[in-house]
Amino acid sequence: MRLSSRRGLLLGAGASALVASRAFAQTAPAAGPFTLPPLPYAPEANEAAIDTRTMQIHHDLHHAAYVNNLNAALKDHGQIGGLPLGVLLTKLAELPDTIRAAVRNNGGGHANHSMFWEIMGGPGGTPSGELAEAITRDFGSFETLRTRLETAGNTQFGSGWAFVTVSPEGRLGIAQRPNQDTPLMEGGRVLLGNDVWEHAYYLRYQNRRAEYTRAWWNVVNWDAVAKRYAAAKAGTLGI
Amino acid sequence: MAFSLPPLPYSTTALAGQGMCQETLELHHGKHHNAYVTALNGLVESKGLAGKSLETIVAEAGKAGADGLPVLNQAGQHWNHVLFWQVMSPKGGGDKLPAALAAKIDSDLGGLAAFKEAFKQAGITQFGSGWAWLIIGHDGKLKVTKTPNGANPLSTGEGQPILGVDVWEHAYYLDFRNVRPNYLDNFLTKLVDWDVVEGLLKSGGMKSGQGA
Ligand SMILES: [Fe+2]
Ligand SMILES: [Fe+2]
Numbered sequence: 210m211r212l213s214s215r216r217g218l219l220l221g222a223g224a225s226a227l228v229a230s231r232a233f234a235q236t237a238p239a240a241g242p243f244t245l246p247p248l249p250y251a252p253e254a255n256e257a258a259i260d261t262r263t264m265q266i267h268h269d270l271h272h273a274a275y276v277n278n279l280n281a282a283l284k285d286h287g288q289i290g291g292l293p294l295g296v297l298l299t300k301l302a303e304l305p306d307t308i309r310a311a312v313r314n315n316g317g318g319h320a321n322h323s324m325f326w327e328i329m330g331g332p333g334g335t336p337s338g339e340l341a342e343a344i345t346r347d348f349g350s351f352e353t354l355r356t357r358l359e360t361a362g363n364t365q366f367g368s369g370w371a372f373v374t375v376s377p378e379g380r381l382g383i384a385q386r387p388n389q390d391t392p393l394m395e396g397g398r399v400l401l402g403n404d405v406w407e408h409a410y411y412l413r414y415q416n417r418r419a420e421y422t423r424a425w426w427n428v429v430n431w432d433a434v435a436k437r438y439a440a441a442k443a444g445t446l447g448i
Numbered sequence: 449m450a451f452s453l454p455p456l457p458y459s460t461t462a463l464a465g466q467g468m469c470q471e472t473l474e475l476h477h478g479k480h481h482n483a484y485v486t487a488l489n490g491l492v493e494s495k496g497l498a499g500k501s502l503e504t505i506v507a508e509a510g511k512a513g514a515d516g517l518p519v520l521n522q523a524g525q526h527w528n529h530v531l532f533w534q535v536m537s538p539k540g541g542g543d544k545l546p547a548a549l550a551a552k553i554d555s556d557l558g559g560l561a562a563f564k565e566a567f568k569q570a571g572i573t574q575f576g577s578g579w580a581w582l583i584i585g586h587d588g589k590l591k592v593t594k595t596p597n598g599a600n601p602l603s604t605g606e607g608q609p610i611l612g613v614d615v616w617e618h619a620y621y622l623d624f625r626n627v628r629p630n631y632l633d634n635f636l637t638k639l640v641d642w643d644v645v646e647g648l649l650k651s652g653g654m655k656s657g658q659g660a
Contacts, residue, residue, distance in 0.1 A: 270626045314575050366521045367577035367597040367616070388576040406576070407617035408626060416479040416618065 241280025331430025
């Protein structure tokens with residue numbers, strides 16, 4: 210296939226772009242209340258769905274930019290910047306006009322990506338225990354949950370996310386949001402979510418988003434998701 | 449009449465030396481743009497689009513707000529990409545603009561450098577997917593603006609685009625990765641065919657020739 214035969218050339222060009230982009234990302238390393246969490250595994254760990262290069266760019270550059278831009282927006286707003294992220298995102302309407310969009314976009318981006326890294330790096334498979342029971346109760350079957358989340362991701366026009374939401378009682382639901390919006394902004398909680406911005410999948414899947422959202426299950430860490438489920442029910446899930 | 453994918457006005461290798469590689473053009477035109485055309489044709493019957501021009505469909509979908517989004521997403525993206533392919537060319541780029549366009553940019557936007565900076569900022573600050581535009585506003589003056597996803601200045605009623613740049617990540621990810629500002633710089637300095645832009649200025653905007 211012609212696309213793969215040019216892969217070597219493509220990666221060569223990408224290497225110089227990566228060097229340039231690192232310089233760009235570091236132009237404004239605003240110190241502030243929020244920090245980029247390290248990936249909880251090697252960037253190779255999600256190879257069953259996401260290539261190493263994408264993991265590196267996505268975490269080290271895209272997510273880092275959200276953190277830097279969030280800190281920059283909050284620089285002169287000390288009290289607001291002291292709020293936990295999950296609380297900050299419920300107060301967008303109360304923020305000054307000058308920083309509301311920046312906090313929404315970059316705070317949402319920081320929360321979404323922090324969750325995203327946390328629930329990957331696993332072997333895929335199926336959930337078990339109380340979480341599996343909740344999925345059967347609320348969706349009928351695990352396969353139905355998979356299909357519904359994939360559909361939410363595939364039909365999110367443009368940039369955005371598909372989420373499984375969780376209530377304090379442990380009820381599960383499906384949500385899709387544009388750009389970096391999240392159910393956290395309405396006081397909800399996210400059990401897990403998949404990034405369907407093109408940057409999440411373009412290097413390996415190009416325009417084939419549906420292939421990405423199907424393969425993505427291969428790297429979900431159900432132990433990590435089960436911990437989030439328990440935390441949501443205990444009222445301790447921050448973001 | 450069905451909507452159709454117009455051929456690129458140059459080969460898929462033609463812009464590789466100017467920052468837009470063959471793989472980008474093959475995917476962007478042959479897959480992304482083509483998918484919008486296919487999806488739009490699939491809406492003609494259910495949404496009652498038959499007999500209407502693409503421009504009318506885009507404007508009406510924009511006026512319909514949230515209810516119009518399913519049509520606007522596909523129709524707007526079809527129109528947007530038809531314009532996008534036209535405003536780039538292998539002989540594009542440079543700072544020597546044709547006289548009438550240069551004079552108009554000088555008088556309305558404070559000169560080429562100021563225009564480029566405003567256009568680049570519009571592209572950078574369009575959060576997520578979307579487009580940045582140079583348009584003829586209803587007062588006849590040039591204006592720089594931006595729209596999300598598949599919208600455009602026809603759907604918002606702002607005016608007639610004479611230049612547009614796609615800032616969906618698919619437009620630049622293979623060539624520039626996450627660095628959208630470099631893509632926009634490259635577009636303005638190496639890809640824009642200013643003769644085409646002046647032609648659109650003189651004709652009052654693009655007529656796609658597409659309809660249902
Ligand atoms: Fe992302
Ligand atoms: Fe595009």
